[in-house]
Amino acid sequence: MTDTAEHSGPMMAADGTPLKTSLNRALRRQKLRALMLIAPLLIFVLVTFIAPIADMLFRSIENQIVSDTLPRTTAELADWDGDSGELPGPAIFESLYKDIFIAQERKLHTRLGSRLNYELTGVSSLFRKSGRRVDDMGEVYQDQFEDLNSFWKKGENWNALLGSDSWMTAQSSWNEDSGSAQPAFEIRAELSALLPETAATYAIFADFVQNEDEDNLLSEDPWAIVYSALYEDLSAGADVSGYSGPGATELQEAAALAADFEVVDFTAAFEDIDEDWHNIEVWQTIQTYSPEFTSGYFLNAVDMKKGLDGAEMRPENEQLYIKLFIRTFIMSMAITCSCILLGYPVAWILANLPARTANLLMILVLLPFWTSLLVRTSAWKVMLQQQGVINDTLVWLGVVADDSRLALINNQTGTIIAMTHILLPFMILPLYSVMKTIPPTYLRAAKSLGATNWTAFWRVYFPQSVPGIGAGSILVFILAIGYYITPELVGGTTGTFISNRIAYHISSSLNWGLAAALGAILLAVVLGLYWAYDRIVGIDNVKLGG
Amino acid sequence: MKLTKTLLATTALTVAAGMVSADGHMASEMTIVSWGGAYSNSQQQAYHNPYMEKTGVNIINDESSAEAVAKLRAMNEAGNVTWDVVDVVAADAIRLCDEGLAMEIDPDEHLAPAPDGTSAEDDFGDLIVSDCFIPQIVYSTTVGYRTDMVGDTAPTSICALFDTDAYPGKRALEKRPINNMEWALLCDGVAKEEVYDVLETDEGQQQALDKLATIKDDVIWWSAGADTPQLLADGEIVMGSTYNGRLFSVIEEQNQPVGMLWDAQVFDLDGWIIPAGLSDERKARALDYIYFATDTQRLADQSKYISYGPARASSAPLVGQHAELGIDMAPHMPTDPNNAKNTFLYNYEFWADYRDDIDAKFQAWLAQ
Numbered sequence: 043m044t045d046t047a048e049h050s051g052p053m054m055a056a057d058g059t060p061l062k063t064s065l066n067r068a069l070r071r072q073k074l075r076a077l078m079l080i081a082p083l084l085i086f087v088l089v090t091f092i093a094p095i096a097d098m099l100f101r102s103i104e105n106q107i108v109s110d111t112l113p114r115t116t117a118e119l120a121d122w123d124g125d126s127g128e129l130p131g132p133a134i135f136e137s138l139y140k141d142i143f144i145a146q147e148r149k150l151h152t153r154l155g156s157r158l159n160y161e162l163t164g165v166s167s168l169f170r171k172s173g174r175r176v177d178d179m180g181e182v183y184q185d186q187f188e189d190l191n192s193f194w195k196k197g198e199n200w201n202a203l204l205g206s207d208s209w210m211t212a213q214s215s216w217n218e219d220s221g222s223a224q225p226a227f228e229i230r231a232e233l234s235a236l237l238p239e240t241a242a243t244y245a246i247f248a249d250f251v252q253n254e255d256e257d258n259l260l261s262e263d264p265w266a267i268v269y270s271a272l273y274e275d276l277s278a279g280a281d282v283s284g285y286s287g288p289g290a291t292e293l294q295e296a297a298a299l300a301a302d303f304e305v306v307d308f309t310a311a312f313e314d315i316d317e318d319w320h321n322i323e324v325w326q327t328i329q330t331y332s333p334e335f336t337s338g339y340f341l342n343a344v345d346m347k348k349g350l351d352g353a354e355m356r357p358e359n360e361q362l363y364i365k366l367f368i369r370t371f372i373m374s375m376a377i378t379c380s381c382i383l384l385g386y387p388v389a390w391i392l393a394n395l396p397a398r399t400a401n402l403l404m405i406l407v408l409l410p411f412w413t414s415l416l417v418r419t420s421a422w423k424v425m426l427q428q429q430g431v432i433n434d435t436l437v438w439l440g441v442v443a444d445d446s447r448l449a450l451i452n453n454q455t456g457t458i459i460a461m462t463h464i465l466l467p468f469m470i471l472p473l474y475s476v477m478k479t480i481p482p483t484y485l486r487a488a489k490s491l492g493a494t495n496w497t498a499f500w501r502v503y504f505p506q507s508v509p510g511i512g513a514g515s516i517l518v519f520i521l522a523i524g525y526y527i528t529p530e531l532v533g534g535t536t537g538t539f540i541s542n543r544i545a546y547h548i549s550s551s552l553n554w555g556l557a558a559a560l561g562a563i564l565l566a567v568v569l570g571l572y573w574a575y576d577r578i579v580g581i582d583n584v585k586l587g588g
Numbered sequence: 589m590k591l592t593k594t595l596l597a598t599t600a601l602t603v604a605a606g607m608v609s610a611d612g613h614m615a616s617e618m619t620i621v622s623w624g625g626a627y628s629n630s631q632q633q634a635y636h637n638p639y640m641e642k643t644g645v646n647i648i649n650d651e652s653s654a655e656a657v658a659k660l661r662a663m664n665e666a667g668n669v670t671w672d673v674v675d676v677v678a679a680d681a682i683r684l685c686d687e688g689l690a691m692e693i694d695p696d697e698h699l700a701p702a703p704d705g706t707s708a709e710d711d712f713g714d715l716i717v718s719d720c721f722i723p724q725i726v727y728s729t730t731v732g733y734r735t736d737m738v739g740d741t742a743p744t745s746i747c748a749l750f751d752t753d754a755y756p757g758k759r760a761l762e763k764r765p766i767n768n769m770e771w772a773l774l775c776d777g778v779a780k781e782e783v784y785d786v787l788e789t790d791e792g793q794q795q796a797l798d799k800l801a802t803i804k805d806d807v808i809w810w811s812a813g814a815d816t817p818q819l820l821a822d823g824e825i826v827m828g829s830t831y832n833g834r835l836f837s838v839i840e841e842q843n844q845p846v847g848m849l850w851d852a853q854v855f856d857l858d859g860w861i862i863p864a865g866l867s868d869e870r871k872a873r874a875l876d877y878i879y880f881a882t883d884t885q886r887l888a889d890q891s892k893y894i895s896y897g898p899a900r901a902s903s904a905p906l907v908g909q910h911a912e913l914g915i916d917m918a919p920h921m922p923t924d925p926n927n928a929k930n931t932f933l934y935n936y937e938f939w940a941d942y943r944d945d946i947d948a949k950f951q952a953w954l955a956q
Contacts, residue, residue: 152686163945167937170686359794362952428758429823452808535763535809535954543951549658551944552683 099565102343102558105336108328111154112141116332124326125350135308135319136274139179140243143267146173147250160553161338161348162327168318175315180266182306183273190299193292197263203289204244206230213260224252227259230287236280243271276300326350339559363560366540367567373454373539374522380462381469381518382511389473389510394482404474411467419528422460426451426532452534460532465521469514476510512584516575520568540564617646618873622675624651625814626837630893631675633911635881642880645873656680660689660863669863672874678857681721682936690720690861691871698722698875700883702902711884711900715857717936722882723859723899725890728922728931729767730853732820732835733827735845746852747775749827750803760816760828763809765950766939767829767854770932772799774852780930784938793946797953809954820846832922836895840913840920850927856934857899897923 055064077084109116114137122130145151155169187194194200202210205227212225227248234241244264251262276282282290282297312319330348331338338348345361346353355361388407392400410418425431428447436442450456480503488498526541533539540560547557575581620636622628628649636647650671652659657680663669676684684690693699695716699708709716715723733743738755748755749771761768773783773792776799786792800807808825810816816830817838835848860882862874880886887898888906895917898904907918918924922931 149688153688156683156686159941160944164941166686167941170940360948360952362948362955365955423818424822427819427822427824530811538955549655551947552657552661552687553944 098554098558099562100558101554102339102556102562103335103337104555105331105338106334107154107157108331109334111145111150112138112328114138115141115328119325119329119332122325122329124322124329127322129309129320129322130325132307132309135312136270138312139176139270139308140267142169142172142176143180143265144246144250146176147265148254156552158327158331160342160551160556161331162323164318165324165327168316168324172312172315172319177266179306179308179311180270182304184266184269186303187269187272187296190296191292193289194269194296195263198260199289199292200244200264200268201260203287203293204230204233204241205248216258218258224256224258227252232285232287236282236285237272237275239271239275240268243268270306272296273300273303277303339555340563342556343559343563363540363543366538366543367563370523370539370541370564371567373457373537374519376458377461377465377522378469378515378519380458381466382515384462385466385469385473385514386507386511389470389477392470392474393477393480407467407470410463415464415527418464419460419531422456422463422532423451426456426459451532452537454533454537456532456534457529457537457539460528461522461525464528465518468517468521472513472517473507473510476513477507480506508579509584512575512579516572516584519571523564523568616644617648618672618870618877619648619650619670620673620675620877621650621652621656621671623653626833626894627896630890630896631881633893634890635877635886638886639877639880643876645877657683657687657689660684661687663863664689664865667865669865671863672866672870673877674861674863675724675858676861678717678721678723678859679934679936679939681859681861682718682940684861685718685720686940689864691864691866692719693722693862693878695722698878700879702884702900704902706902708882711902713901715899717857720861721857721859722861722878723857724882724887725858725896725899726855726921726923727858727896728832728850728853728855729762729829730832730835730922731827731829731849731851732816732838732846733849734820734823734825735847737823737826742847743827743849744851746771746849748849749829750775750799752803752806755826757826758806758808758819758824759803760808760810760819760825760830762829763811763954765946766934766943768800769793769796769946769950770854771852772796775799780932783932784935787938787946788942793949797949801953820844832920833895836920840910840915850922851930852932853922853927853930854932854934855922858896859899891917891921895920895922897921 053061055061057064115134118134118137119130122134142151145154151169151173152166155166158169159166184194201213205213206229209225209228213227216222216225227245229241229245247265247268248259251257251259255262276297277300280297282293285293318324336348337353341347341353343363345356345364347356348354392403392407395403423430427433428449428451430451432450433442433447437444437447442448450459484502484506485498488502489495493501523539524541526539526545529537529539530542530545533542541564544557544560544564547553547560620631622631628651632649636649639645640647653675656674656676660669660671660674663671674690681690685692695709695712696707699712699722701707702711712723715726717723731743731746731749733748733755735742737757741754743751743755749759749761769787770783773786773796774780776795778786778792778795787796808815808819808828810819810828810830813831813834816825816828817834819825819828820838821842821844832848832853835846838844838846839848860878862871862878866874882900884900884902885906887900888903888908890896891898891903891907892909892911898907904921904923907921909915910917919926922928
């Protein structure tokens with residue numbers, strides 16, 4: 043210390059660097075080493091726990107599937123007034139045709155159908171049916187072009203017409219069996235300007251053939267939508283007279299005659315597939331769920347839905363989730379309370395018995411803990427049912443009449459009994475380890491100072507065991523909230539939890555968005571309760587052991 | 589620093605081990621997913637064992653069919669499909685096909701023709717309800733009852749479920765709308781042909797729920813197939829719905845005082861799908877297995893072990909006797925003419941559309 047008084051400069055380490063820098067460096071190295079030591083665990087937790095949960099929760103707002111599958115339709119629908127009661131115009135139906143055509147080639151239309159079916163019943167089969175029949179719709183144009191000139195029948199002619207010269211050279215010399223990548227299709231710049239729709243549609247087709255089907259583009263004939271795109275360009279008055287590349291004569295011939303082609307009325311053609319396409323609700327649903335992110339799942343999770351004028355409550359006979367959330371919390375609290383009531387005396391006995399007897403009893407506590415959850419739950423079924431062990435005993439004792447046996451299972455009682463039993467060790471163990479640390483001399487001191495048994499317990503012993511109750515309660519409550527196997531098996535209709543619905547949506551209905559939204563709400567409420575607990579009781583007062 | 593090295597080495601080893609096991613799908617192994625229990629056993633005897641003997645391929649059983657759709661979706665998203673052939677009910681096959689998670693099958697190319705030369709497509713007929721689905725068995729959901737608890741007149745009609753005066757006591761019904769809604773309408777006077785037309789409307793759905801409400805207090809709702817047989821065996825319920833194979837086992841194998849109703853039994857199908865995105869080698873093996881396991885004789889063999897009807901028309905005459913009990917299996921098949929006098933075929937298209945909507949209403953109704 044005297045050094046600092048003598049030198050006003052910074053204190054130096056042995057190697058001449060300032061002590062502060064040297065210390066920081068040493069600390070940083072130490073921290074780094076500590077970090078490296080926990081790195082395996084940290085990475086493990088991140089990769090296997092945090093990341094999947096975050097990914098799953100993200101699904102509750104994710105909704106790209108609609109705009110990804112129907113890009114043209116959703117873009118054009120943005121300007122459509124859903125309230126007007128009028129169907130979208132013919133342009134939108136034509137976009138729908140293209141979108142569904144491409145989607146069914148990629149086999150994505152049915153996936154979108156199941157997504158939208160969560161919002162509007164019937165969309166699933168509408169999309170499945172449309173995917174099957176949309177193929178025929180554009181063939182009208184294809185046939186007319188092909189009748190005009192057999193030039194249009196061949197994929198190679200289309201490639202020569204629409205592909206750039208450099209790409210054609212590369213593609214022709216590409217050896218399919220060589221294993222090298224197929225030269226990516228390039229559009230002829232001149233035609234891309236003259237026939238924008240055709241060029242764009244053909245590019246999609248080429249990309250699909252080359253990258254998804256992985257076939258040789260030279261040997262593939264184009265999709266029907268390419269023909270309808272060409273018709274669209276030509277009938278819109280594309281001036282191809284100046285074009286002189288490959289296929290120029292055929293193109294100019296087609297341009298001259300396209301005006302006389304039979305026209306497809308897509309609006310009517312879709313009605314022909316299914317009259318639901320003229321149901322305004324279908325279009326309103328597509329429009330409402332066009333954005334890439336949606337609050338729809340969260341609204342659904344609190345018994346609401348997206349209406350025309352924003353969020354509204356669902357009809358009475360479809361409201362379920364709020365009721366289930368409330369029930370889950372009330373019953374979890376009931377289970378926690380009964381665990382405290384049953385666990386406290388057991389823990390007290392364990393903590394105050396001689397070590398040998400205590401260890402023996404501890405095994406009794408732990409034995410069910412080591413038994414499979416399903417086995418214990420099934421055992422409770424046998425015990426609790428109306429022709430079960432408990433009812434039989436009660437009837438034999440004459441406590442209840444044979445025709446009025448108690449309903450102990452397939453209701454809330456069943457869930458509370460079975461879950462209290464299953465979660466009891468989680469209450470007893472923290473209680474026991476806390477009680478173990480309370481010196482028995484305190485109670486004796488209290489009594490010798492004149493306290494009654496009750497006062498000694500309530501004023502001296504109990505306050506010291508509160509941290510154990512806190513730890514046990516948090517454990518039991520949080521575990522109870524997420525249980526679903528036991529309530530499913532013994533809960534009947536009134537004893538099931540929100541987690542049963544989450545499991546249903548994950549594994550049966552595949553509505554993962556809704557499951558994620560329900561899960562997110564559950565997580566938020568639990569964290570909220572944890573925070574409240576911290577504020578009221580203080581998390582420092584929680585002890586899992588000595 | 590030695591510790592760090594050890595840690596690094598351990599991490600590297602773990603990663604390497606993980607890669608080995610992910611890669612460990614050896615040429616001579618395939619994973620087949622099914623339902624477990626007696627059903628998997630019947631497949632083991634009729635399909636797996638002969639196939640393993642014939643080809644030397646080792647078949648690993650996975651009993652995950654109940655969560656197959658969700659798990660396949662997760663595997664597909666992770667880009668690591670570890671299953672080769674999956675046994676699912678037809679409704680799930682349609683879902684998997686819709687989601688692009690199952691491979692499309694060409695019956696005439698991928699499946700064996702009947703012995704008389706009939707093409708596979710004709711032999712399976714209408715039972716090919718999805719492009720991805722290879723039918724295997726026809727099973728039915730029907731009602732079993734305690735013969736000692738129904739008094740002198742055993743029930744003969746499905747509507748006994750709703751007749752609590754004649755047959756007091758608890759009933760077990762599945763905790764989902766499918767089948768229950770149809771039965772409720774049928775017993776509420778709706779003609780069989782009109783059931784789905786009525787069920788399409790809000791009023792029709794309410795009508796079905798109202799009918800179910802008349803017995804709501806007497807119903808135990810089950811979610812596992814083993815529930816109803818157990819409840820019947822314990823005398824906990826007077827009658828309950830379950831799969832016909834489960835009732836066969838309660839009645840014939842365990843000799844419980846249980847009888848069964850074939851009236852208004854709902855036919856459903858169970859069969860195979862091959863997951864999409866398998867490597868060429870694994871796909872070829874899965875197709876080879878399917879070709880073997882769904883030929884006429886193999887399908888008939890399965891009915892020696894379980895009372896589900898083979899899905900091929902040409903297999904029906906080959907159905908023989910139970911492998912252990914030695915009783916004729918034909919009269920226990922849901923498709924037997926005596927049993928199939930009044931049947932319902934699960935309406936796949938209808939439920940694919942209405943399942944989410946009606947399920948929401950049904951669950952809300954249950955929770956009331």
